Structures are given as C-alpha cells and as structure tokens.
Amino acid sequence: MGLARTWSVALVGVEGHLVQVEAHAASGLPAFILVGLPDTSLSEARERVRAAVTSSAVPWNARRRTVNLSPASLPKAGSAFDLAIAVACMGADGLPAAEHAGRVVHLGELGLDGRVHPVRGVLPAVAAAVAAGRPDVVVPAANLAEARLVPGARVRAVHHLAELARDYGADVTPPVAVAGVPRGVQARPAPPDLADVIGQGDARFALEVAAAGGHHLLMVGPPGAGKSMLAARLPGVLPDLDDADALEVTAIHSVAGTFDPGGGLLRRPPFEDPHHTATAQAIVGGGSGVPRPGAASRAHRGVLLLDEAPEFARRVLDSLRQPLEHGEIVVHRARGAARYPARFQLVLAANPCPCGKASGKGLDCTCTPLERRRYLARLSGPLLDRVDLQIDVPAVTRASAALGSLGEGSEAVAARVAAARAAQRERLAGTPWRTNAEVPGSWLRSSEHGPGPAPRAVLERALDSGTLSLRGMDRVLKIGWTIADLTGRERPDLDEIGAAMSLRIRGGTHA
Numbered sequence: 001m002g003l004a005r006t007w008s009v010a011l012v013g014v015e016g017h018l019v020q021v022e023a024h025a026a027s028g029l030p031a032f033i034l035v036g037l038p039d040t041s042l043s044e045a046r047e048r049v050r051a052a053v054t055s056s057a058v059p060w061n062a063r064r065r066t067v068n069l070s071p072a073s074l075p076k077a078g079s080a081f082d083l084a085i086a087v088a089c090m091g092a093d094g095l096p097a098a099e100h101a102g103r104v105v106h107l108g109e110l111g112l113d114g115r116v117h118p119v120r121g122v123l124p125a126v127a128a129a130v131a132a133g134r135p136d137v138v139v140p141a142a143n144l145a146e147a148r149l150v151p152g153a154r155v156r157a158v159h160h161l162a163e164l165a166r167d168y169g170a171d172v173t174p175p176v177a178v179a180g181v182p183r184g185v186q187a188r189p190a191p192p193d194l195a196d197v198i199g200q201g202d203a204r205f206a207l208e209v210a211a212a213g214g215h216h217l218l219m220v221g222p223p224g225a226g227k228s229m230l231a232a233r234l235p236g237v238l239p240d241l242d243d244a245d246a247l248e249v250t251a252i253h254s255v256a257g258t259f260d261p262g263g264g265l266l267r268r269p270p271f272e273d274p275h276h277t278a279t280a281q282a283i284v285g286g287g288s289g290v291p292r293p294g295a296a297s298r299a300h301r302g303v304l305l306l307d308e309a310p311e312f313a314r315r316v317l318d319s320l321r322q323p324l325e326h327g328e329i330v331v332h333r334a335r336g337a338a339r340y341p342a343r344f345q346l347v348l349a350a351n352p353c354p355c356g357k358a359s360g361k362g363l364d365c366t367c368t369p370l371e372r373r374r375y376l377a378r379l380s381g382p383l384l385d386r387v388d389l390q391i392d393v394p395a396v397t398r399a400s401a402a403l404g405s406l407g408e409g410s411e412a413v414a415a416r417v418a419a420a421r422a423a424q425r426e427r428l429a430g431t432p433w434r435t436n437a438e439v440p441g442s443w444l445r446s447s448e449h450g451p452g453p454a455p456r457a458v459l460e461r462a463l464d465s466g467t468l469s470l471r472g473m474d475r476v477l478k479i480g481w482t483i484a485d486l487t488g489r490e491r492p493d494l495d496e497i498g499a500a501m502s503l504r505i506r507g508g509t510h511a
C-alpha cells in the first residue's frame with residue numbers, strides 16, 4: 001500500500017487556485033478511480049496517465065488506485081492536471097524520491113507516448129502557486145518562457161514524463177528531447193501609425209480626446225471614410241500598461257491561448273475587432289474545458305472595436321452591457337461562476353444607413369426614411385448612453401485627399417495623451433477613478449469640481465432650451481475636462497465646453 005501527494009492549479013476565470021493531488025494504491029481488484037469533481041476531460045486523464053506512465057518505462061502494476069483532487073468544491077477542467085496525477089500515482093507505487101514531489105506544483109497535459117504538451121493559463125497558474133508559497137513548479141517545456149515571467153518562481157521544464165520519473169528516483173532513461181509543440185499564437189506586430197491617415201482633422205481630434213480621457217467613441221460615416229483605420233490607431237496613442245495591468249492582461253491572453261511569451265508581459269493596450277457575425281460566446285467567452293476569455297476580455301485595458309456595429313446581433317450588443325457597467329464578465333458554470341476582467345475602451349463604427357450613402361446631402365442613398373431610422377436605432381439606448389463621444393466622419397473628398405498634408409504621427413499624439421492622463425491621475429488621486437470617462441456626473445456638477453460661472457451659464461441655457469439632456473450635459477463636462485487636460489488648462493472654460501459640445505453633435509443634434 002502506498003500514498004503520495006503533489007500539487008497542481010485549477011483555473012477559475014483567470015485566477016489560479018492550488019489543488020492537492022493525492023494518490024493511494026492498494027492491493028485489490030485493479031481499478032483507477034478519480035474523485036474531486038472531475039469533468040469529462042479530467043476523466044479522460046486516466047487513460048492518458050496510464051499510457052504515459054507505461055510509455056515512460058515505469059511499471060504500472062495491477063492495483064486499486066484512487067486519486068483525489070481537493071478541495072472538491074473547486075471547479076476543475078482541462079488537461080493540465082495530467083502531470084500531477086501521473087507523479088502522484090508513480091509516487092504511490094513507490095518512487096524513491098516521491099516525497100520531494102509533495103513540495104512541487106505540476107502543470108501539463110500528457111500524450112499517450114509520455115510527452116508533456118503545453119497548456120493554457122500557465123502564467124496565472126504559476127503566479128497562484130508562488131502566491132500560495134509553493135514557488136517550485138514543473139511546466140511543459142513549451143510553456144517555460146511564460147512560467148519564467150512570474151517573479152519568484154523556480155521553474156523546471158520537461159519534455160517527457162520520463163524526465164520527471166528520473167528526477168523522483170525511477171531508473172529510467174528519458175528519450176532525447178524533441179522540440180515542443182508550437183502553439184497557435186501571433187507575434188506582436190508594430191501598431192499602425194496615425195501618420196497614415198490623410199485629412200479627417202475632426203475625427204483625429206475626437207480620437208485623441210477619446211484616448212486622453214478613456215472615453216468610448218461612436219463614429220458614423222460612409223464606407224471608406226477611414227473609421228476602422230482611425231480606430232485601429234487608438235491603441236498606439238494610449239499609454240503603456242502599468243505592472244499590475246500588464247500582469248492581468250497577460251494572464252487573460254495566457255488563458256485564451258493568444259499570447260506569445262517571447263516578448264515578455266504584454267505592455268501595450270490590446271486591440272480586438274471581432275467580425276459582425278461573431279456570436280455572443282465569442283465576445284464574452286466560454287466553451288468546454290477551461291473556458292476561453294472572449295474578445296471583450298481580451299480587450300481588457302485596451303480597445304474593443306465593433307466595425308459595422310449595427311450589423312452585430314442584438315444579443316451580442318446586449319452582452320456588452322455587463323462589462324461596460326462592471327468592467328468584468330461573469331460566466332456562470334455548473335459549479336460556480338468564473339470572472340473575466342473586461343474593462344475596455346469601446347469604439348463603435350457605423351455606416352449612416354444600410355446602403356451606406358446617407359451622409360452629407362445623401363442624394364445617392366436608396367434607403368427609405370424608416371430603414372435609415374431603424375439602422376442606427378439597433379445600437380440600443382443603454383449601449384449608446386455609455387458612449388461619450390459620438391461624431392460624424394465624412395467621406396474624404398478627392399480634393400482634400402490631394403491637398404491634405406500627411407497627418408501628425410502617433411508619437412506626438414501619444415505624448416499629449418500621456419500628459420493629459422497624468423493630469424487626471426493627479427486630480428483624481430484618492431478617488432476610485434483613473435480617467436475622466438469614469439467620473440460620475442454628480443462629481444462633475446458639484447460646486448467644488450464643476451465648471452466656472454461662464455460655461456455653467458452656457459450649459460444651463462442648453463439644458464433649459466432642451467438642446468442638452470442632463471446626461472448629455474454630464475458627457476459634455478467629462479469631455480470638457482479631457483480637453484482641458486490636453487491643453488494644460490486648470491479646468492474647462494468656455495472654449496473647452498464649446499469644443500466638447502461640438503464633439504457631441506452628430507447629425508446636427510445633441511443627444
């Protein structure tokens with residue numbers, strides 16, 4: 001009879017939780033029982049572990065084996081427990097140095113031939129192990145670079161289970177290491193530059209204001225006006241992520257399997273632009289095994305672009321309300337809820353009507369008035385209510401394309417954005433908010449933080465005449481503050497409030 005213990009990590013959302021893996025082997029009818037709420041993929045672990053152990057030339061005697069994963073209350077999914085189960089089983093069968101495994105955290109999926117395959121979520125798993133006081137971790141060789149990004153981790157990488165068996169005292173010769181299985185990740189391309197955008201001075205200014213204050217942005221204009229081109233350049237003018245954000249964003253992309261660890265932690269704000277045929281699950285996340293974060297979560301601390309926004313399914317647009325309100329997505333599973341951070345900057349791009357030609361005088365538009373009205377109405381009130389900046393992006397005429405000089409590059413814009421963000425940090429120190437977009441209206445309207453008498457009079461007139469709603473006024477104030485931060489003013493005055501009101505005008509009306 002033998003008993004052995006080791007450790008692994010269960011992922012709940014993008015958080016790791018330490019799991020103890022305990023194996024017991026006794027004489028009796030041969031059996032292999034897994035307890036501790038395993039899901040289907042975990043049950044399949046039995047077959048993989050048995051085959052991998054025998055492939056490693058370690059004897060698998062006919063005994064009654066019980067493996068317990070605890071705490072039982074934690075939801076466990078995926079194949080990353082294979083390695084720990086195999087180590088515990090070999091330990092219970094009497095490996096000489098098995099007690100050493102009781103201090104080590106093991107992560108990895110096993111092939112039937114004993115090879116150790118990479119798994120998703122190694123970064124948050126190793127971080128959780130270190131935080132729980134278990135810094136010794138064994139990971140698949142293909143995950144080594146990722147595991148090493150965690151400060152304080154002592155990482156051993158293995159290609160084959162036999163390497164571990166030998167570490168723990170088995171008399172086996174591991175096969176010569178073969179290259180790890182490549183993962184489907186993209187290298188990080190350089191972000192596109194604003195210098196490529198010709199003309200569109202107003203839209204460029206709106207983009208700079210959006211970046212400076214963290215405001216969501218709606219751009220309405222005909223196809224070819226450059227809306228998506230502008231949106232793709234927003235991450236390039238946003239500041240780098242700080243350490244905490246970089247770790248959180250990288251953990252999300254580690255669980256999503258969309259992370260190339262070669263370049264270290266993700267330091268630049270991510271950019272996600274799901275196609276308008278995307279399902280709600282593709283946006284909010286989910287799936288079998290370890291659930292994958294969706295596009296809204298992969299855009300955390302970065303930019304989520306919905307190009308041709310009215311074409312997205314109603315369910316998909318509605319699914320964005322939770323992250324816009326709470327900055328996270330809660331995916332409910334059979335055994336509890338998983339949380340995915342999802343605090344992104346939303347950019348909506350839309351044609352003015354189904355045929356796309358209703359901008360300017362709109363003489364070529366073939367849509368009926370009803371079709372035109374319904375089209376943008378698909379972006380529901382609750383969604384648009386959260387979008388501070390709503391602008392028209394006109395078509396670039398041939399004359400302006402020919403005469404328009406090349407625009408300012410992203411570097412110069414990013415420098416002004418960084419200065420504006422620093423001004424907000426200083427002003428908002430001690431509050432829960434980082435950017436003007438997050439500040440509630442009551443704070444902005446208060447006597448202490450509100451505008452001076454002259455802009456206040458202008459806003460009150462607009463409110464009285466009905467050109468501005470109370471909500472609209474709050475957004476004008478937020479944008480006014482951001483413009484003041486960009487221009488180095490102490491607080492917004494008439495100029496800044498006037499500019500903010502013009503950025504709120506879309507189709508000639510204030511909302």
Ligand SMILES: [Zn+2]
Binds near residue numbers: 354358365
């Ligand atoms: Zn039309």
